[in-house]
Amino acid sequence: MQIIHKATARAAGDNPYVFVMSDATRDRYGDIIEPAGWKLAAFKSNPVALFGHDSTLPIGAWKNVRVENGALLGELEFLNAGLSPRVDEIRAFVESRMLRAVSVGFRGLKAEPIANGGLRYTESELVECSVVSIPANPNALQVAKSLNLSRDAQRLIFGETADEITPAGRSAFGEPAVIPSSLRTKSMTTLSERIESAQTELTQLRGNLQTTIDNGGDIDTITGEIEQKDAALASLRRAEAALAGTTEQGGNQTVVTPPAPAQQRAAEPRRPFAVAARKVEPVDHIFRSMVVGLLAHARHQSHTDALKMAYGEDVSTKAVMDVLLRSATVPADTVTPAWAGALVETAVGDFFDLLLPTSIYPRLAEIGGRFGFGRAGKVSLPSRSATPTVAGSFVGEGAPIPVRQAGFVSTTITPKKMAVITTMTREITEHSTPQIEQILREAIQEDTSIALDVVLLDANAATTVRPAGIRNGASTAAGTAGGGMAALVADAKGMLTDLTTATNGNLRRPVWLMNPTQAISAGLIQDASGAFPFKVEIAAGNFMGYPALISSTVPAGVLVLVDAADFMSAVGDVPRFDVSDQTVLHMEDTAPAQIGAAGALPTGGSVRSMFQTDSLALRMIMDVSWAMRRAGTVVVRTAVTW
Incomplete structure (x- = not known):
């Protein structure tokens, strides 16, 4: 649903921090928002205050948002002083009462037309509210200068500032004449x-x-x-x-x-090629934090200095970075903004969604369920057992009615440490910041996809170190011999029958997992008439009427059918990142060994010194685990012949 923005510039009283966010006044578009129709529950769960609807510039939070005396009111609580010079300058302008306008972003849930044009919104859901650059006084620019606000802050509030x-x-002799506005003709193009x-x-x-x-x-x-x-x-x-x-x-x-002449004015920063800035999503702040950590280590800078050099006054990235850096060593404090934790939670979810093109795990979690471990450190998922049954039965007149008790079981998911190390040469720090961010994004995406799916798709049992692969305990059989259409149909029919039987017909979200080799083969199999019956379906991401998740992380020759509604996963709150240029690594993907003593090199792979090769190692550690809530919800065929 479209988000609509409406601005209001009306004082709510003597307190400069209390704003009229909206009232029943008819705006320039002829619209009216009924104050009694505001839905505030979702907004109050994360009441971030922005400047100019810019998600990269949060300035604080809204408190005590309520409808009172026919208006929607809110009290602006700025970030703590000293966290951001930019926010401090905006605070000074608000305190001077020169900036009194706010703009609400909302979704119109119910509306009715007004006789003379426009709409009357009878129900509206508040999405966000921003302080906007509509000064409440025509002399606001002069006040900005008297407050010693920086040119950046003036440009942010007013756009391009006046000289x-x-x-x-009157004009001095020799100066160009000023054409009075009364002499301008209507045919002239206005500025x-x-x-x-x-x-x-x-x-x-x-x-x-x-x-x-x-x-x-x-x-x-x-x-x-x-x-x-x-x-x-x-x-x-x-x-x-x-x-x-x-x-x-x-x-x-x-x-x-x-x-003043151009050569006498300070050069103003401009985006390369004048390309519009890309919208920064929550997950981008995690990757930006990685870049800052990498640059700080390589350049021997503090994280704060590296952040300013790479991204300037990026308040959101700084807040996320503070959470990531403090999570392992420092308890809760009053310095990190309250909204930073919620932003990190959203970013972590989006981080796994980035793996969608190449990984099976996030797509299964999206269909099933994804939880956070939280403070309890575990997730318990109750489910109904197959027996005993509480089905009713017919009884005769005066006969006792059977009493039955349902059986329930609980599946517990405990945290398991998922870790991956990505290496790169120090020359990466010589690239521009966007290039470094893109390189890290691609490296982490590829390495994490492999690390997760290798464990997810195997048949090993759960241990204290890792969760069970979904093929562990699954109904497994060899594929039908002979290849071609007959083998494909026999395998698919047998797997669907097995899954239906194991779940007592209670199929909810069946999903196929297959390697691209099997997907290509299925699409190219011909029937007796020479047609390709599965070509269109495979191209649309389906097989036999159900979704097909195709990934190279699924072993070739293996076909899996899983009821994804029973796949439950949980992730930790905050990933941990570390950078080193002194370590020695065993460069092995599947079974890396500990380098115990000098001269004792592990077999397989190779050994590489980060110091000797002038390289950097970026390590990511995060709690991830999963489980199938019901038994019998995974069916496997190995060594398929088509």
Whole structure:
């Protein structure tokens, strides 16, 4: 459902931190939001306050959000002073009462048309609320300067800031004449129209640039056009800001001092190629924290300095990084923002979802259930046992009614340590930050997918170290001999029959697991007429009417049918990352051995010194485990012949 934004600039009283988030006033679109219809439960569970609807710039949290006297009110609680210079500057502007506007983002649940146009929202769900850059006083820019706010903060609040202005009675001799606004003809293009036109052209050019990059074409020409158009747009915005300071007082005219030459002004940062910034998702903060840890270790910097050099004042990444760094050694504190834990929880879930293209584990967990270990350190999942039954029966008149008791069993999932080490040469730190982030993302994605699925898809029993593979205890048989259509149909029919029998017909979410080799073979098998009956179904990600999860981590020649509704998994709250350039590693994927003494090298793989090869090792450790809630919900065929 679309999220709608509505801005309000109305004082709620003497307290500068109390805002009218919304009321029943008709807005410029003709819409009215009924205060009595606000649904606040979901918002109150994570009431993050943003600036300008920017998810990368949280400034605090909303407290005491309520509907009172026909208005939706909320009290803004800023982040603790000193955590972010940018937030501190915004706080100063709010305290000076020069910034009183907020904008709610909401989902309209119920609405009815208004006679003269517009909508009346009778039920609305609050999604987020941001302080926005609509100053409540026309002299707000001058107040910003008197508060010594940085140019970055002024640009954030007002967009492109105006250059210095100097009031004077009249222009000095030799200065260009100023054309009075009364002499402008209606046919002249207004400054705002020129800005809108330039923005439209920039959007089109950026779209063309992205298409050219995707197609591997020459980007130099389009990049040059974007830079020229971006410079022109910046000039127009400076002119707009300068005009905003021009007033008429009596017969005197306020003259705008021309901006200093370009070489006298400090260079303003600009995004490479003028490409629009990518939206930062919660999981990105985990990878950014990895990059910061890697750079801090390689450059011998503090994590705070490395963060500022790589991402600037990224409050969200700093909060997540603080949680990740403190989780192993420091208890709860009052410095880390309260919303950081919720952000990490969302990011961890999204981290496993990133493995979707290559891993079986997250796709099974998405269909079944994924839990967190929490403070209890374990997850207990009750389920109904096959016997005894509580089925009713017919009884005669006056005969006693049977009394039966249902049987229940509980499956307990305890944390198991999933760990993976990714190595890379130190030259990685010479790349740009986005490149480092992408390299780490791909490396962790590939290594974690293999580490999880190798254990998930084997037939080994659970130990104190690892969970059981889903093939452990499964109904297993060899595939039908002979190959071709007959063998495929016989295997599929037998597996579906076995699973139906084992679950007493209570099939909920059957899912096939297969190697790409089997998927290709199934799609290319022909029937007697020469047609390919499974080609379209396999291409759509299905097989025999049920979803098919295809991954190279499934052993070739093995076909698995699992009722994914019974696959339950649990993950720890926070992953742990460490970087080392001094360790010696046994470079072995499946069974690495401990290097016990000098000269005693383990067999298999190879041994590599991070110090000797000037390399870095990134280690990730996280609690992960799983279990099947009911027995008999996995059927396997090995050595299939098709």
